[in-house]
Amino acid sequence: MGNRCNAEKILIGIIIVMTIFLVVLLNIDTTGHKMKFYEDEITINGEVIKIDDIKSIKLLENVHIGNKINGTSTITYLRGIFEIDKNKKATVYVYNNKKPYIKIITKNELFIYNDKDSIDTVNDYNELINRYNIKENSKVNEDKFLVDSNDNLIVYIGIIPGALIFICLGIYSFKRKTPMFFWTGVDVSSEEISDIKAYNKANGIMWICYGLLFLLSPMLGEQLGSMALIIIMLFLVVALMLTYKFIYNKYKVK
Known part of the structure; x- marks a missing residue:
């Protein structure tokens, strides 16, 4: 009993520390992104966009x-290839909750960009249209730029x-003859549980259920947005821990 209680405390401590670590990590902006202007091109984090290739520029409020197709998705920023407007894909350099956004359409790519400061984003937009005489078309x-089946497959x-992993753990739990403590493989003694x-x-x-919820996450990401999905997943980690605690308390011998 004492060993199981110690294991429970250690596991809960590890999950809490990991959750806090993830929250902190997802809020750290270590690199930043910035649009830079040159004579015949602009760059964003080293990615070059030739001025001659740009077909249209527009300032968007929303x-x-x-879903992320390829790249980095955090609470602070999104960078990489993402689905936008539910049916297109774009190269995204975006700080979350920092309106407005600059939409750049080139011959072969669609870009969505903003800066940390809304004023800087507007200044970048004005620089683009005034310096290079590019407007919305x-x-x-x-x-x-429509999302295709291969993009959905990657997601x-x-x-x-x-x-x-979640589904296999569920099947394994069904087949066990003795109770198992969470996912660590530490056994709960049979004497502790009233109905094993x-x-x-x-x-x-x-x-x-959690495994199936993971399979639904692309649909949630499409409807709610990438940032909302990150927050939901963090809450699910805590909810998973609390759900197990509820199950254990329900079936433990009083």
Whole structure:
């Protein structure tokens, strides 16, 4: 009993520390991104955009940024290839909750950009249209930037391993003859649990539900946006811990 209590305290401590670490890590901006202007090109974090390739520039008040296809997604910023407006993909350099946004359409790419400060974003936009005499062109065809099946496949491949781990843990819990303590493999003694079969079944359902929730995360990301999905996932870590605690307290011998 004492060993299990110690293991429980250690596990809960590790989860709390990991959650705090993730929250802090996701709020740290270590690199930043900035648009730089040159004679015949602009650069963003070393990525070069030729002025001759730019077809249209527009200042937007809102952009719906969905699932990450490839890149970095944190509470502070989004950088990489993301779904935008639910059916297109773009190269994104965006600080979250920092309106407005600059939409740049080139021959082959769509860019969404903003700066840390809204005033700086507006200044960058004015610099683009005044220095290079580039304006919005509503006739530009954006169909080439539509998300295709391969992009959706990449999104799902990224979350399938985590979902499978949860589902396999659920199946394993169903098959166990003795109760298992959370995911560490530390055994809860049979004398502690009033109904081992029901206890393992409840844990199995919990893990499988979380696995299925992972499979739904791309749809949540598409509807709610990438930043909202990050926050939801952090809350789910805490909810998972509390759910297990509820199950244990329900079936432990009084």
